[in-house]
Amino acid sequence: MGRYNVENEYVEIQLERLFKVEPELVYQAWTDQRFLKQWFMTTERTNKSIDVNAEQNGSYEIVDVRKGKENVVRGSYVTLDTNAYIVMTIGMPELSDSEDTIEIEIFEREPGITQMIFSYTAYIPRERRLTSLEYKQKKKEYHDSTAHGFEMLFDKLQTTLEEHEEEA
Template sequence: MTNHSTVTLTMTKAFDVEADKVYAAWIEPELMKKWLFTMEMTNKVAKSDAKEGGSWEIVDHRDGKDYRAIGEYRVLDKPNKLVKTFEMPQFSDTVDVLTVSFEPTTSGCNMTFVQKIVVPHEEGWTQVDIDKACKEYHDGSQDGWGMMFEGLKQLVEKGKISYP
């Protein structure tokens, strides 16, 4: 794909647990199923071959439809950093890259999340259209990850997620 833009989303989250625990929630299927993508009640599949070159998958089932997120692990440096791809093939052939790094703090750790979001352009788009799409992809991703990270925080700190 040559007709696209790339937008960078950077988010941070503080945790009152050590990085090992948060790192595990990114790669262990039984933990991924509880917070990653949507929620445990709708996530029907969670797979993870946590090795460099290994794959991961989440399938969420809502309103009679399956939504599949997949990717490949590129870097696994426990408990400091992980890098993986993120794809939703039913919607697009784009591949985003997620980099998650952890820094120890006196009360636990800080997680820094960086997503390189590929924004495909449609034929005939002006720069205004491109800018609008880039903002929508960025803001939509930020909202989605923000909700997921709240669940992740509850999971690793309290052992369960309280859904509204």
């Protein structure tokens, strides 16, 4: 009976952020090439190219160069509900054939304050050589480092949105 008791092979991360901007601007930050280039998996300084087709089943590709190494990030927009909800995939072809899922809920908490609920789901294959404890530890390390990485990305997103508001 025990052999059918398979552990969940997914890691799920949920983060929430408040931004002092309108929901439209947070939505744009996830779908507009000019915004994405400033914060999402790249920076204006390290970006080699960015191609975004932000429509239902549209795709995106970001090529970022750091320390001479080219990193490619690509995915697709699965669901787009303007200014409210986005489901997209994200993958790094040189690291893995699989794509992870990002879900973003955007809503106005109060005038001028937008809440973003970010959910990330990643498939973590279980290697046969790992014990259950080692596998759980591997998933925990992946969860913690990935959550930390997204928190840092969202700090950059916050700065990008604040700079946009100052220019407006």
